Amino acid sequence: MALIEFTKRGIYCKQGDFYIDPWWPVDYAVTTHGHSDHVRFGNKYYLCHTLTKPIIKRRISEDLNVETLEYGESIIRNGVNISFFPAGHIIGSAQVRLAYKGEICVISGDYKIEDDGITTPFEPIKCHSFVSESTFGLPIYKWQKQEVVFNGIKSWVSDNILQQKTSVLIAYSLGKAQRLIKNLAGDTPIYVHNSIANLNEVIIDAGVKLPKTIRITPETTKDELQKGIVIVPPAMRDSRWIKNLAQPVTGICSGWMQVRAHRRWQSADAGFALSDHADWPGLMEAITATGAEKVYVTHGFTAAFSRFLNDAGIEAAEVLTKFGQEDDEENKVDLVDQNENK
């Protein structure tokens, strides 16, 4: 019998009687990371990485029952050995490795291959079956090295400052914001929205080193902001607050920005292709490194990606996600706000 099955509530391990990133309340939820499409309110118990615990407590509720594991550490539930390995997606993100009677299954959650300087880098785990995301599972998605992207952002910012414009970067509060802060820190002060500042505090308290940022308050002047870098979450994007800044220009940091059509659709002033998900070569590299005999493809271009794997001789199947009733290609750009920036 297979170690996992795909149910309406999410990925289920029958032997151990637990779910991984369930969409509906369950007794025991193994949680890959703190983004809201992976962790929901209402589960009796949560198991997550040590760094994810304060994040989900802060974001969902202080009352959650949370057990934690470090990377490489394991616990056993009804004979199933559960352990966590770095996924490189955001701080605290983990791949979940399940082992039972010699069979090994790894659920990737979201992952990226490149070391972003702040998240423990992805580590491939040998397994028999591998559940992989495929957010960017088309060969047109090949990321540039992050130095190149960050240099692009930096020169955009310095041009803006010279032209008396205010640089506003739109980034999800958890993950992308900290990655930007870490990699843009320098002589230009970084101003962050409340929601980002709050999460930064949690992350710093958990022992992660983050460069200094300034929380935006009603006292922060437009002039200060114009000379700095402003980072706000997607919800703020069309806000009056941004419009009232001194000549605001907005930049979106997301893998979707690789494609001109998406850039233009977003009606931002700049798009930077910076993603916390694996690109096409990254997905291929990760899958090959697991040595898995069977790959389950979820989240993203599932149809195309699984077909390609099958043609390449790697047995693969599409897994319907919560959005599974829908055509797999839909709603991508909409998800820029909800998923990819996370």
Next chain:
Amino acid sequence: MKRFAQLIQQLELSNKTNDKIAALVNYFNHADDKDKVWVIALFTGKKPKRPIKSALLKYWAINITETPEWLFAESYANVGDLSETIALLLPPAENTSDFQLHKWVEDLHDLEGKDDETKKEFILNAWNKLETQERFIFNKLISGNFRIGVSNKMLVNALAKQSSLDSAQIMHSIMGKWNPYEITFHELINGIHVNTDNSWPYPFCLAYALEQEPEKLGDISEWQAEWKWDGIRGQIVKRNGELFIWSRGEELVTEQFPELHFMIDVLPDGVVLDGEILAVQDKQVLSFSTLQQRLNRKTISKKQLEDAPIGFFVYDILEYEAKDFREEPLSIRRKTLEGLIGGLAESPVMISPVINCHSWEDLAKLRQTSRSINSEGIMLKKLSSHYHSGRKRGDWWKWKINPYTVDAVMIYAQKGSGRRTNFFTDYTFAVRDGENLVTIAKAYSGLTDKEIKEVNAFVTRNAIEKFGPVRTVKPELVFEIAFEGIAESKRHKAGLALRFPRILRWRKDKKADEINTLEDLRQLLQSTL
């Protein structure tokens, strides 16, 4: 090429006209002169001849990247542009290149007539030394158009700002005939070529739609009212014994309209007329669908000449006695025009009549009768106005009658292209025919981004069948479709075709059983014949 790639990126990054003009000015200040000529050529649609078919580019890209054909198609569907898909699929370049834009254009030109192997070698080599954005542009040079939201007017404004020359003069220059392989930037913007060219037309003066009450325009006696004709805007140019007919698309269409060739004997040299090419019989304007039989034909049969005779209704005179006449006020231009061709009896060329009216109220009533004479409303032109280059607010207004409308239900949806690649934005609509639904129009504009997202979600949830990119959807969403005309059509199942259909609004208040019927449209068709 790097500098040009940067310009394209800057133009794409902003939605603001001022930013775009600033980027263009900056480019024209620093770029190589030969490159500038090509940028003007590319932006005004003067494409270099294609030395290689796009299909070959795609084939080579598929080959070297070992991408299966279906995966290329999936990728293309996500990107919405062939040049860009190829640019993104290729592996990172191993070399770099400092070749300038004009060098690439010239090298591509030299490929003309070479065998495929030579072309392939050149292209693969080029791909391997260009970055993604440069590659995209390189591919566009071979296979596509630069649609990046730079209008001729914007380009001319930038050039005028950069060179301190008059914008109308630059517009002339770049609209005339010139060869980007030969002309220098200096010659081009100073218009050295246009004086030696008899044919050059003037930029058309265009009007904005009147959105306010006409009373707000002031005293009606300061205005000239004319019928707005629904044909092809054109210019008749007569210089040095030669006659040229230009269409609004900056296309020379002289040969298509032999009925107008007699004007070569009527007009003195140094005259340019602005007017409308229409199907006309006994001085009555026929429907646009009649005119359509005469458009874009290489040869014209005797029958077509008889069925759809052409006339030209003159609006204005732009050049007189070989002098630019556009700075004269409309009242003077009109008088001159009347003196010049007012006496032409029994001719297919006539001055578009002025509507004599002493109050806005009366004019509004007359406007309601527009359709009976195949006019689409009224033009209001200030008597004191100059003939402007392009669209300018204030002096000319078009006061169109409301379009025809029909309530129809959406039955198919398809993803758009370009900016709309990832949304279902192209819809097919149907009306009722007894128990059945019969398609009557396809339309894709007129919804807000928010509505598009809403419809997109509906299509996603209610797709019944999938034919390639097309989804059949549950007939539930009702839209009000506006259109300008209706014609018989053998090609469409409904037996009729709507002209310029577009979505007027989403009728969330209506159900699918409340839509119009095919019979309603047939009656409308009968009434317009």
